Amino acid sequence: MSGKTPGVNMTTLSALSEPNRMNIVELLRDGPLTVGEIADQLGLRQPQTSKHLKVLSDNGIVEVQAEANRRIYKLRAEPFQAMDSWIQSFRRVMQERFDNLDDYLKELQDKEKS
Amino acid sequence: MSGKTPGVNMTTLSALSEPNRMNIVELLRDGPLTVGEIADQLGLRQPQTSKHLKVLSDNGIVEVQAEANRRIYKLRAEPFQAMDSWIQSFRRVMQERFDNLDDYLKELQDKEKS
DNA sequence: GAGGAATATTCCTGTCAAAGAATATTTAAA
DNA sequence: TTTAAATATTCTTTGACAGGAATATTCCTC
Numbered sequence: 001m002s003g004k005t006p007g008v009n010m011t012t013l014s015a016l017s018e019p020n021r022m023n024i025v026e027l028l029r030d031g032p033l034t035v036g037e038i039a040d041q042l043g044l045r046q047p048q049t050s051k052h053l054k055v056l057s058d059n060g061i062v063e064v065q066a067e068a069n070r071r072i073y074k075l076r077a078e079p080f081q082a083m084d085s086w087i088q089s090f091r092r093v094m095q096e097r098f099d100n101l102d103d104y105l106k107e108l109q110d111k112e113k114s
Numbered sequence: 115m116s117g118k119t120p121g122v123n124m125t126t127l128s129a130l131s132e133p134n135r136m137n138i139v140e141l142l143r144d145g146p147l148t149v150g151e152i153a154d155q156l157g158l159r160q161p162q163t164s165k166h167l168k169v170l171s172d173n174g175i176v177e178v179q180a181e182a183n184r185r186i187y188k189l190r191a192e193p194f195q196a197m198d199s200w201i202q203s204f205r206r207v208m209q210e211r212f213d214n215l216d217d218y219l220k221e222l223q224d225k226e227k228s
Numbered sequence: 229g230a231g232g233a234a235t236a237t238t239c240c241t242g243t244c245a246a247a248g249a250a251t252a253t254t255t256a257a258a
Numbered sequence: 259t260t261t262a263a264a265t266a267t268t269c270t271t272t273g274a275c276a277g278g279a280a281t282a283t284t285c286c287t288c
Contacts, residue, residue, distance in 0.1 A: 013136075017128035018246080029207050035265060048247065050266055069255050069264050080204050087198045093143050094191050132276080149235060162277065164236055183234050183285050 012079045015059040020044060021052050025061065025075065032065075032074035126193045129173040134158060135166045139175065139189065146179075146188035 016022050023042050027033065033041075039049040053073055056062040061079050065072045130136050137156050141147065147155075153163040167187055170176040175193050179186045 013127050014131035017131045020246090022127075029204070036263090045248080046265070047249085047267080051246080054266085071265065075208075077208050080201060080208065083197075084201045084205060087194060087201055090143070090194050091198060094189075094194065134276090150233095159278080160235070161237080161279085165276080168236080185235065 011059050012061065012083065015055055015061055018052070018055075020048070021056055024049075024052060024056065028062065028073065028075045032072045034070045034072055036070070038073070125173050126175065126197065129169050129175055132166070132169075134162070135170055138163075138166060138170065142176065142187065142189045146186045148184040148186055150184070152187070 016025065020042065024038055027038060027041060035046065035049055035053065038044070038053070039046050042049070044052075053062060053064075057064060057073075059079070060076055062073050063076050065074070130139065134156065138152055141152060141155060149160065149163055149167065152158070152167070153160050156163070158166075167176060167178075171178060171187075173193070174190055176187050177190050179188070
């Protein structure tokens with residue numbers, strides 16, 4: 001009824017839709033990294049890197065572990081599992097529903113008569 | 115080397131990160147609809163609906179079929195398949211890599227000595 | 229061919245988010 | 259206990275984008 005999307009909240013997508021954040025996520029695939037390392041490898045400045053990481057963290061995409069001076073960031077599994085099941089739910093509907101325009105056109109014609 | 119993300123282009127995510135557009139996509143799961151129907155069911159004004167549909171269309175998420183006066187919009191399978199395989203590629207790495215902070219901490223300590 | 233649906237487009241405005249620059253905070257090291 | 263490294267935070271400016279309102283376009287019907 002409402003605008004709720006089961007499984008995936010939009011904030012996850014919106015967080016990932018920023019190119020630099022997507023790059024950070026791709027980078028973290030290979031394992032946890034510190035802020036400095038992320039900034040280095042992506043050619044970002046430290047403050048923006050921290051800001052992007054904050055967004056990712058606020059959205060549960062990433063989690064931190066403090067280790068002395070540094071903060072180690074790594075991916076969290078949950079949002080990806082959520083996206084996975086969301087996509088899965090699409091896959092089921094795809095082949096059946098996407099392409100049968102014919103049915104719809106008939107429906108349209110029926111409505112015409114009212 | 116560049117900022118390219120294999121499989122999913124960021125524009126797909128960015129298009130879906132807008133709540134109304136996500137709602138449109140969710141609505142189109144059940145089959146093709148005209149602009150007017152989409153606007154009605156989501157309580158949107160026609161112009162904004164057309165604009166959102168244009169964005170979805172430009173990003174290949176949706177395709178149009180002109181039927182006389184109306185335009186019938188339906189989902190395209192491709193971007194969802196792309197998202198699916200992107201997510202799949204994550205799933206593989208998840209259990210192995212996400213949680214082994216230990217390895218990384220050792221690496222950090224090793225670097226300390228240089 | 230005039231009028232009316234259905235849809236697209238344009239212009240304007242306000243909002244929000246990202247980058248830049250500077251600074252604060254925490255912790256290690258000397 | 260001063261200094262330096264790693265990270266976070268604040269403030270400001272700028273650009274993109276969504277909504278509102280009005281208008282243009284296409285096509286059907288009479």
